Amino acid sequence: MKVAATPDRRAAGRARPRRSHLGDWLRPLPYVLPSIAVIAFIFAYPLVRLARESTQQSYAGMTQDVGFSNYQFVLTDSDFVTAVTHNLLLLCICVPVLIALSVIFAILMHETVRGRRVYQVILFLPYVLAIPVVSVLFDYLLQLNGGLNTILRAVGLGVLAKDWLGSEAWALPSLMFVIIWKELGFGIMLFFARMLTLPAELWEAARVDGAGWWRLHWHVTLPQLRSIVEFYAVVEGITMLSWVFSYVYVISNGTGGPGTSTLVTELYVYKNAFGYGTNNLSIASAASAILFVGTVVIMFINFRVRRIELHASHA
Amino acid sequence: MQDVVASSRPAGRRRTLVIGPGTVVRQAILLLATAAAVLPLYVLVTAAFKTQNGYLASPLGLPIPATAAAFGEAFGNGFLRWLINSVAISFTSVLITLVLASLAAYAFSRLPFPGRGVTFTLLISLMVVPPIVMLIPLFELMSDLSLTNTYQAVIIIYAGLMLPFSIYLLTSFFNTVPRELLEAAAIDGAPHLRTLVTIIIPLATPALVTLGIVNLLWAWNELLIALVLLQDDSMKTLMVGITVFQSHYNLDIPVTMAGLLIATLPIVAIYLAGQRFFVQGLAAGAIKE
Numbered sequence: 001m002k003v004a005a006t007p008d009r010r011a012a013g014r015a016r017p018r019r020s021h022l023g024d025w026l027r028p029l030p031y032v033l034p035s036i037a038v039i040a041f042i043f044a045y046p047l048v049r050l051a052r053e054s055t056q057q058s059y060a061g062m063t064q065d066v067g068f069s070n071y072q073f074v075l076t077d078s079d080f081v082t083a084v085t086h087n088l089l090l091l092c093i094c095v096p097v098l099i100a101l102s103v104i105f106a107i108l109m110h111e112t113v114r115g116r117r118v119y120q121v122i123l124f125l126p127y128v129l130a131i132p133v134v135s136v137l138f139d140y141l142l143q144l145n146g147g148l149n150t151i152l153r154a155v156g157l158g159v160l161a162k163d164w165l166g167s168e169a170w171a172l173p174s175l176m177f178v179i180i181w182k183e184l185g186f187g188i189m190l191f192f193a194r195m196l197t198l199p200a201e202l203w204e205a206a207r208v209d210g211a212g213w214w215r216l217h218w219h220v221t222l223p224q225l226r227s228i229v230e231f232y233a234v235v236e237g238i239t240m241l242s243w244v245f246s247y248v249y250v251i252s253n254g255t256g257g258p259g260t261s262t263l264v265t266e267l268y269v270y271k272n273a274f275g276y277g278t279n280n281l282s283i284a285s286a287a288s289a290i291l292f293v294g295t296v297v298i299m300f301i302n303f304r305v306r307r308i309e310l311h312a313s314h315a
Numbered sequence: 316m317q318d319v320v321a322s323s324r325p326a327g328r329r330r331t332l333v334i335g336p337g338t339v340v341r342q343a344i345l346l347l348a349t350a351a352a353v354l355p356l357y358v359l360v361t362a363a364f365k366t367q368n369g370y371l372a373s374p375l376g377l378p379i380p381a382t383a384a385a386f387g388e389a390f391g392n393g394f395l396r397w398l399i400n401s402v403a404i405s406f407t408s409v410l411i412t413l414v415l416a417s418l419a420a421y422a423f424s425r426l427p428f429p430g431r432g433v434t435f436t437l438l439i440s441l442m443v444v445p446p447i448v449m450l451i452p453l454f455e456l457m458s459d460l461s462l463t464n465t466y467q468a469v470i471i472i473y474a475g476l477m478l479p480f481s482i483y484l485l486t487s488f489f490n491t492v493p494r495e496l497l498e499a500a501a502i503d504g505a506p507h508l509r510t511l512v513t514i515i516i517p518l519a520t521p522a523l524v525t526l527g528i529v530n531l532l533w534a535w536n537e538l539l540i541a542l543v544l545l546q547d548d549s550m551k552t553l554m555v556g557i558t559v560f561q562s563h564y565n566l567d568i569p570v571t572m573a574g575l576l577i578a579t580l581p582i583v584a585i586y587l588a589g590q591r592f593f594v595q596g597l598a599a600g601a602i603k604e
Contacts (some may be wrong), residue, residue: 050451246536249539
C-alpha cells in the first residue's frame with residue numbers, strides 16, 4: 001500500500017535532505033511511464049531516425065550514407081531559401097500587426113460596455129474555426145471572381161479587385177491577411193482577460209491627470225500587458241515559423257502559391273517527401289532536421305533573453 | 316465581470332467615460348472589426364442553404380427559400396464517413412491524453428523522485444517542436460508497422476503531440492491544490508491513486524474541461540498528420556476531406572460551404588457551450604506567464 005512519506009520529515013524535525021530510496025523511484029513509475037512511453041514513441045524515436053536518415057540516400061531499395069550532402073543540397077536550394085524567407089516575412093510582419101491590432105481591439109472592448117458580450121463572442125469566433133475551413137472559405141472569397149471582388153465591383157471599387165491568390169505579388173499578402181484574420185481573436189481575448197484583472201483605479205488616476213487616449217494606454221495599459229504580450233508574441237512567432245502548413249497547403253492547393261510565392265518550410269518538406277513526382281525523403285529529412293535545429297536555437301535564444309530581462313528587472 | 320469604467324461624475328449620474336475617441340468612434344471601430352469577422356462566416360452559412368443557381372443569382376442575399384439539399388449531397392459524397400472518423404479520432408485521442416496527463420501531472424506535482432525536474436523540463440520543452448519535424452519518420456514507422464490508414468496510428472500520434480502541453484497545464488494546476496488537503500489524506504493512509512481520483516480530480520474539473528476543449532479543438536482541426544497517414548478516402552477526417560473536396564467540387568459553392576459547415580459546427584457548438592471555461596482557462600494559464 002502506498003503511503004506518503006511525510007511522517008519521516010515530521011519525526012526528524014531537523015533540516016536534513018531526504019535520501020532517495022527505491023520507493024521514491026518506483027512509486028511514480030506507473031503514473032509517468034505511460035506518458036513517457038507515448039512521448040518517446042512520438043518524439044524520441046522519430047528524432048533519432050530523422051538524424052540517421054538525413055545523412056542517407058536511398059536508390060531502388062539500397063541505402064547509402066552520404067554524410068552531409070543532403071544538408072548541403074537543402075541549404076543551397078533556392079526553394080528552401082525562399083521558403084525560409086517567407087516564414088521570416090510572416091514572422092516580421094504578421095506578429096507585430098497581430099499584437100498592435102489585438103491590443104487596440106482589446107482596449108476598445110474593455111472601454112465599451114454596451115454590446116461587450118457580443119463583441120467578445122464574435123471576435124473570438126475566427127480563432128475557433130479550423131484552419132482548413134477558414135482557408136477553403138477564403139480560397140473561394142479571394143478568387144478573381146470570388147466574393148470579395150464581387151463586392152468591390154458592386155460598390156464601384158472594381159479597380160481594387162486584384163487576383164488575390166493567383167498573382168505572385170498578392171498571394172503572400174493574401175495569406176498574411178487570412179492568418180491575421182484568424183489569429184487575431186486569440187490575442188484580443190488574452191489581452192482583454194488580462195485587463196479584466198486590473199483595478200479600475202489604474203486608469204482613473206491618469207484620467208484625472210487629463211491624459212489623452214494614446215498617452216493613457218501607452219503609459220498605463222501597455223506596461224501592465226507587457227508579460228502577456230510577450231507570451232502572445234512568442235506563441236504567434238512560433239506559429240509563423242513552423243505551424244502554418246494548413247493555411248498554405250489549402251490556400252495554394254498544395255503548390256506553394258503561384259510559383260513559389262507562398263512556399264514555407266513545412267510545405268517544402270511536405271512537397272519533397274510526398275509531392276507529385278518527387279519522393280525524396282532524404283532531402284525532406286534533412287530539411288526537417290534543419291527546421292528542428294532552428295526551432296531549438298530560437299527557443300534557446302528566447303529563454304536566454306527572458307532570463308536576462310528577468311535579471312535586469314531585479315537589478 | 317466588473318464594469319471597468321472610470322467615473323468622474325458624482326454618484327447617481329450615469330457613468331460614462333470622459334476621455335477617449337468617444338463612444339461612437341469606439342463602437343464604430345468595434346463594429347467594423349466584428350463585420351470583418353462575421354462577413355466571411357455569413358457567406359459560409361447562407362451559401363450552404365442555397366442551390367447553386369440560387370447562389371449565383373444572389374451571392375450575398377439571404378437564402379429564401381432555404382434548402383438543405385447541399386448538405387444531403389455533401390453527406391452523400393463522403394462527409395458522413397469523414398464526420399464519423401473525425402469524431403472517433405478526436406475524442407479518443409483527447410480522452411487518452413487527459414487520463415495519461417492527469418497521472419503524469421500527479422507524479423510531477425506530488426511525488427518527488429530523482430530527476431523529476433529534468434524530466435519535466437524536457438517533456439514540456441517538446442511543446443514547441445512542430446509536427447512537421449516528426450512527420451517523415453512517423454510516416455515511415457507507421458508504414459513499417461502496417462498502421463497507415465488506421466485510427467490507432469493517428470490517435471497515438473495526436474496523444475503524443477498533446478501530452479507535453481497537457482502535462483504542463485495540469486501540473487501547474489495540481490501544484491495549486493492546498494497541501495493540507497493532501498496531507499490529511501496521506502495521514503488517513505489513503506493510497507495515491509485514491510487521493511488523485513477523489514480529491515484532486517474533482518478540484519481540477521474546470522482545468523480538465525478547459526484542457527479537454529482546447530485539445531479537442533486541436534485534434535479536430537489537425538490537418539498535416541491526418542493528410543499524410545489517412546490516404547484511403549473512407550478513413551479521412553473532415554479536415555482532410557474538405558481539402559480534397561474543394562478541388563473536386565470547385566464549382567458547386569453551396570455543397571462546398573455545406574461541407575465546411577459540417578466540419579465546423581460541432582466544434583463551434585462545443586466552444587459556445589464551454590465558452591466561459593475557455594476565457595477563464597486562457598486567462599488563468601496566460602497570467603502565470
